[in-house]
Amino acid sequence: MNSLPVLIIDDEADIRELIEITLNRMGLNTDTAADIASAEQKLRDQRYALCLTDMRLPDGNGLDLIDHITTDYPHTPVAMITAHGNMEAAIRALKSGAFDFVSKPIDLKQLREMVSSALKLNHPGAAPDSGAQTDKQAGTPAARLLLGQSPAMQQLKTTIDKVARSQAPVYIHGESGTGKELVARSIHQQSARADGAFIPVNCSAIPGELLESEFFGHLKGSFTGASADKPGLFKAAHGGTLFLDEVADLPIAMQVKLLRAIQEKRIRPVGASQEEAVDVRILSASHKDLAELVDSGEFRQDLFYRINVIRIDVPRLHDRTDDIAEIAEATLHKLARREGRDTPLSLSAAARAALLDYPFPGNVRELENILERACALCDGEQIQPGDLQLPEISATPPAPSPTANPAASPATKPAPGTVSDNLTSTLQDSEREQIERALEKTRWNKTEAAKLLGLSFRQLRYRIKKLNIE
Numbered sequence: 001m002n003s004l005p006v007l008i009i010d011d012e013a014d015i016r017e018l019i020e021i022t023l024n025r026m027g028l029n030t031d032t033a034a035d036i037a038s039a040e041q042k043l044r045d046q047r048y049a050l051c052l053t054d055m056r057l058p059d060g061n062g063l064d065l066i067d068h069i070t071t072d073y074p075h076t077p078v079a080m081i082t083a084h085g086n087m088e089a090a091i092r093a094l095k096s097g098a099f100d101f102v103s104k105p106i107d108l109k110q111l112r113e114m115v116s117s118a119l120k121l122n123h124p125g126a127a128p129d130s131g132a133q134t135d136k137q138a139g140t141p142a143a144r145l146l147l148g149q150s151p152a153m154q155q156l157k158t159t160i161d162k163v164a165r166s167q168a169p170v171y172i173h174g175e176s177g178t179g180k181e182l183v184a185r186s187i188h189q190q191s192a193r194a195d196g197a198f199i200p201v202n203c204s205a206i207p208g209e210l211l212e213s214e215f216f217g218h219l220k221g222s223f224t225g226a227s228a229d230k231p232g233l234f235k236a237a238h239g240g241t242l243f244l245d246e247v248a249d250l251p252i253a254m255q256v257k258l259l260r261a262i263q264e265k266r267i268r269p270v271g272a273s274q275e276e277a278v279d280v281r282i283l284s285a286s287h288k289d290l291a292e293l294v295d296s297g298e299f300r301q302d303l304f305y306r307i308n309v310i311r312i313d314v315p316r317l318h319d320r321t322d323d324i325a326e327i328a329e330a331t332l333h334k335l336a337r338r339e340g341r342d343t344p345l346s347l348s349a350a351a352r353a354a355l356l357d358y359p360f361p362g363n364v365r366e367l368e369n370i371l372e373r374a375c376a377l378c379d380g381e382q383i384q385p386g387d388l389q390l391p392e393i394s395a396t397p398p399a400p401s402p403t404a405n406p407a408a409s410p411a412t413k414p415a416p417g418t419v420s421d422n423l424t425s426t427l428q429d430s431e432r433e434q435i436e437r438a439l440e441k442t443r444w445n446k447t448e449a450a451k452l453l454g455l456s457f458r459q460l461r462y463r464i465k466k467l468n469i470e
Helices: 013-025 036-045 062-072 087-096 109-119 130-135 139-146 151-163 180-188 208-216 252-264 290-295 302-305 319-339 349-357 363-377 420-441 446-453 457-466
Strands: 005-011 030-033 050-054 077-082 099-105 170-173 196-202 240-247 280-286 309-312
Touching: 005 013, 013 030, 013 109, 030 036, 030 280, 036 050, 036 062, 050 062, 050 109, 062 077, 062 087, 077 087, 077 420, 087 099, 087 302, 099 109, 099 302, 130 319, 139 180, 151 180, 170 180, 170 302, 180 196, 180 280, 208 252, 208 302, 252 302, 280 349, 319 349, 420 446, 420 457, 446 457
Parallel strands: 005 030, 005 050, 050 077, 077 099, 170 280, 170 309, 196 240, 240 280
Antiparallel strands: none
């Protein structure tokens, strides 16, 4: 039995009794209060593992009590009990710092799952103050997944530490390649759902006609090709976290169904007649501006408010150049392990300076790709600027005009030092032909073929992989 009781705050005696009986059967001690004043007094006299409060109380609003608990008792999770269908109140509670919410009439299974998740966050006697938490931040999952000690990254990790304690939906915004999925994984790993599944899904990669089946599952025979039951992504993430990457690319029809699943915490598989309860935390991400898509009618406003309870902005690599050296070193170590090298390659001072001067429009993903290519092209033990093959990028690239003629507009001409897609394709075809000819001539002896082509073995291996030569 948990050493700390759960405080139940509701002015309806039958609701208090129902929750008490349910929690007692879970082996939990309980305490009750019928109004805010009584609850505040009990909080002063006793520590609690969890607080459950109704929205409307005789002497005030449950949101005020949530603010009081999250401010004065930050390590005590608090959940809101709302009227059925009052999603606006539920979202306000989550924004105020509530761990989660449950709607009336209370679904006892959902209540038990919510309480179990909340109690996993509570570690009596071990709650560090904010200063201690910062000192120990290096050991958190966020610190292990997200490299960098710049102020922007420190702020990001602090935010992750906070939102991980909640069940509120989180919307992660950032440019492509900034590490939005790593942020989502960090939130999951630090949350009460860490023991559950983390299910990432790229919404833009699923054909529109398959979205409902992929998300909610289907029954055998529900449509042509449905040869067996399929659980779907929501069921796969039950008890864990569902990460919806590129959520902005969902069609409007699917947005409606997703909204209902998030609000009701229930899904209906394709071909099923009954809905099923699911316990899933929703994290979503996009590089697009959802607010602009709402204004243009491409994204539903109600879904936007539902998934955007908490927003996290992931900084660009260009805005945290202090982290480039650390990320580069970690990437080189990872590449060495993958290649079976005992000692990773290192960056020369000139190569390091070149990386620091480069703007990285593709962010961390581009840095990793550049270093992978450099490792393949480097002949020695130290990467030189030439091995990096950094693209030439204009410092102030002109914005393309939507009405300009693409063939005549200067904004669409290739930048100096680059080539068009057609020419790139032609050069790759020529390179592939020469490599294949050399391989055939040497009976696929890569060492001899490299000598014939005037390349190092590593350079040839990189080009074979890049050109997908079998």
